[in-house]
Amino acid sequence: MAKGMWVFAERSDGTLRKVTFEMLSEARKIADKTGEELCVVVLGDGLEAVVKDCGPYGANKVYLVESPLLKDYTTEGYTKTLVDLVREQQPSILLGGATVTGRDLFPRVAARLDTGLAVDCTEMKLGENNQFLVRRPMYAGKVYADVGFSDATPRMATVRPNVLIPVQPDASRRAEIIKVSPSLTPADIKSRVLEQITVAGEKVDLTEAEVIISGGRGMKGPENFTLLEQMADVLKATVGASRAAVDAGWRPQSDQVGQTGKVVSPNLYIACGISGAIQHFAGMGTSKYIVAINKDPEAVIFSKCDYGICDDLFKVLPKLTEELKKIRQE
């Protein structure tokens, strides 16, 4: 019988991606109820130092799967390695982040294991008879679904970053480290990563950003996004854009927030010159606080925001940046 709740962790510089700790915090509560072990599985090369926080966030064990062939992510290498370990250890639940890697890896792993996967979940819980249930947005968040699983294991889910609340880590908790040598050969990896092109410097990705400042049609032109960049510097925020701004060619497509762009869930979303169409809201409606700056008093966004300024954003933004800078310096 399958046993154990697993969290697939991704490395991010010297530690693990934040969503790992969000998942561990929530999974710990479930594992306490079911009496199962909570384990982290992490693939890569030279990882020992980066998994130190897994114990404090609630993991009992860490499967450390290391090989030079796993240094960079490849669909084929990671799928084979993770599937081999799952088949050997038979966990009952396997969680991962709804990240670029999670979105590529988890569907492939689920297909190979012929098991159920629910993606981009915002909640997980136990239903009747301790049945594992997840909640996920559909139709870009216009509707939510509670999703259950068949008997196939592991039951798999990816979790949207920035939604689950991480616990305070308990430094006295330690996880047992189990080193695993994968049976992976270069012949297993037929698709080669030729290069990675970084376009955005050190900017935090929109999907993981805690503060996002987005501009829409009301920005009037690409040059005016400097106003947003200046505020972003003060707030350590990431700049996003509405579809109108992207389709006008003012911002790259990777900056688009909305139904046909990225779905984000920051603590603070500042929408500048964005009317708040249903498609845009679908991409940012779960933000904790929404601020709207727009000169059109009829803009839909004012009926759905926490704070709104109805005025000329070209006058509001410089002043607001100045005020925020003062607060930051206090």
Added chain:
Amino acid sequence: MDIIVCMKQVPDTEAQIRVSPDGRGIVESDIKFVMNPYDEYAVEEALKLKEKYGGSVTLICLGPQRAVEAIRTGLAMGADKAIHLDDPAFEGGDAISTAKALAAAIKGLPCDIIFCGKQAIDDDLSMVGSTLAEILGLPQVVVVVKVELSDDKKHAKVNRQIIGGEEVIQVPLPAVLTAQKGLNEPRYASLPGIMKAKKKEIKVMKAADLGLGAEITGAAGARTRIVKLFSPPQRQSGKIIAGETPEEKAPQLAKLLREEAKII
């Protein structure tokens, strides 16, 4: 190049979605259905490759009778023919049971590349492409924004979106590629295109035609099931900041974010 495009018909992005009274589905009556926007990029890329290298573009769509409209749109854009997997046995499926049906329809067809949209904007799974690739034993590259073929057409050099940039991957063909916005600018169907589409073949196939047992397809073959659908709580409108000038309003907002919301 023989290219297959998997596509789906979905509610238009502007559609208001209401949950049906039984909580298992949505009210379809006043919804406008369209080709999934990401599938338009998939069809366009297939057509561009066909124009450059010759060959054929075949659409495969799993969906009810109404999906034939989206199929006609794809044919009007320029695809050569289509297969419509239309059978009540396919209904209520998840990504796995859907991909198994698509895979069964694709097996045996000549195929150098399979394009899918990176996700359907109804169930938002972004799983069918990868699942299909796995079942067919093909490599995948997802969230693709650029495709170039090698001279011998045995490989593709593909850019996919990653955090903060792009990754360039060399993938052996045949492969499954899932299309992201930015890959191209999908063409509109021309009037002659629409006329021609009416004469193109749409082959309707049922589960039995694919040799798939009742336990494989649709809800019976699904590994996940929707227990309940519901509408999320609406956000309430908050404070509109009072004041005469931007100079008055901006400091108030900064103060509220600091002292009331406590987020900066």
